[in-house]
Amino acid sequence: MSKIKRIGILTSGGDCAGLNAAIRAVTHRAIGTYDWEVFGICRATHGLMHRPPEYIQFGLSDTYPLLTLGGTILGTTNKGNPFAYPMPDGSLRDRSEEIIAGYHQMNLDALIGIGGDGSLAILRQLAQQGGINLVAIPKTIDNDLGSTERSVGFDTAVNIATEALDRLHFTAASHSRVMILEVMGRDAGHIALNAGIAGGADIILIPEIAYTIDNVCQAIEQLHQRGRNFALMVVAESVCDETGCKVTQTNRLGQCRLGGIGQYLADTISDCSGAETRVTVLGHVQRGGVPSPLDRVLASAFGVAAVDLIAEGKFDHMVSWYDRDVISVPIAEAIAQYRAVDPDDILVRTARSIGICFGDHAVKLDAARR
Incomplete structure (x- = not known):
């Protein structure tokens, strides 16, 4: 825990209600409890691909309006797999190393990724390849992500x-x-x-x-x-x-x-x-719209738990809601299990x-x- 000083957070995949509430909770827990710096990365992995990387540094005063705000103030994308990124000439290029380099240029000690199964699979591959200390928060309005009974955005x-x-x-x-x-x-x-x-x-x-x-x-x-x-x-x-x-x-x-x-x-x-x-x-x-009370509560619990996982050095894990409690599961296990009806x-x-x-x-x- 003593080695952690700077953490990043990004939202990836489709937007949903409750994302900003999670960002708010992460910021409060990281700064208020651990005295870390928190950086929000813009437009998901696109922000790390940009030079210089695009980000917002959060302070506690920045979090006031986030609880009831829909969408994501960081922006997001569900296009452009960085391992086969579409270029203007129609070709596909592996741009994963650019994203990894952006993470290290920001001198981040850990990254919190908020996403669904597709986004988290890509983020985990990037983390494994580039030595990124990744922790995940599940979000999907479809509520089909394995290993969690609820995901951010579903209730709204x-x-x-x-x-x-x-x-x-x-x-x-x-x-x-x-x-x-x-x-x-x-x-x-x-x-x-x-x-x-x-x-x-x-x-x-x-x-x-x-x-x-x-x-x-x-x-x-x-x-x-x-x-x-x-x-x-x-x-x-x-x-x-x-x-x-x-x-x-x-x-x-x-x-x-x-x-x-x-x-x-x-x-x-x-x-x-x-x-x-x-x-x-x-x-x-x-x-769209204002997140429901349940999504605000769930996102807040997930945000706090994700920061605590970083403090424990428990990387490559996703926070999960199970039996009225927040637990953690390996990301690989979470994305491997599809939760249909x-x-x-x-x-x-x-x-x-x-x-x-x-x-x-x-x-x-x-x-x-x-």
Whole structure:
């Protein structure tokens, strides 16, 4: 601990709510407890690639507004793998040594990286190659990072999706419509599952549970027979169509992105059931806004724990939330484990028990039950 004087912190990958709260906690713990200097690195590894490196030195007075601030004041990026970095002429170049050199030019003794599985895999490779003392904090709105029950940003994303469902209830009932809410979830359905239960969805579709349009239409028809004139559905963006293919959109740069499953479902459900359908795609709204109290608390606990790991010399580890406590796990273990929704998860069983349909079972129609 006596050898540590200067630490860096960066945010990498997609932004989310709670990142600034983590930066605030790191700064308070490092300066207030250990009397270290804290440097925020701008634009993730791009800031270390720049000459001179781009950074902000934090003082305690700089942290006041960070707790409730969304996004990341340091900036971030989820483009440009430094081991195969795209150059203007179209070629790929290994720029990892430039990043490593930037770390050492700043005379840093340790680095805290806040990221998801992809970002942390890259940061760990850089650390192993360049002798960087790395500690990690997990963040992802998808909550699919292994070895932690919760990641920074997930709770806020669920809150936003739940609020959207709350609002859609009224317009759905007013117009007798099937309202479909498409939420994020690159490979996992955690946001859709949690928001669907909290927001009173009738149907939840997630990539971990196969569905059929016929089963979904039967569920809508059952609601109608029981006297309901509307239905609410939430679907994760990574849900496939009935042929098993991801629904994607390609932009003018040729980049393929998930998106469009909501409209696909609206069209097919309308054809199958005759119901009037409307789609709301939340997209990046789920990443923005003021972090929820839970995300602020989680980020604060993670930030303090990450600094303490540095003080203990426990590098190459990630802080993790487990059984109402913060523990640490090897980064390699954390990124090797992918956390999808277990089809027998307690929340899936809860949803089924309160009548929510996942589209994987035929619904028994019974007009007498109202």
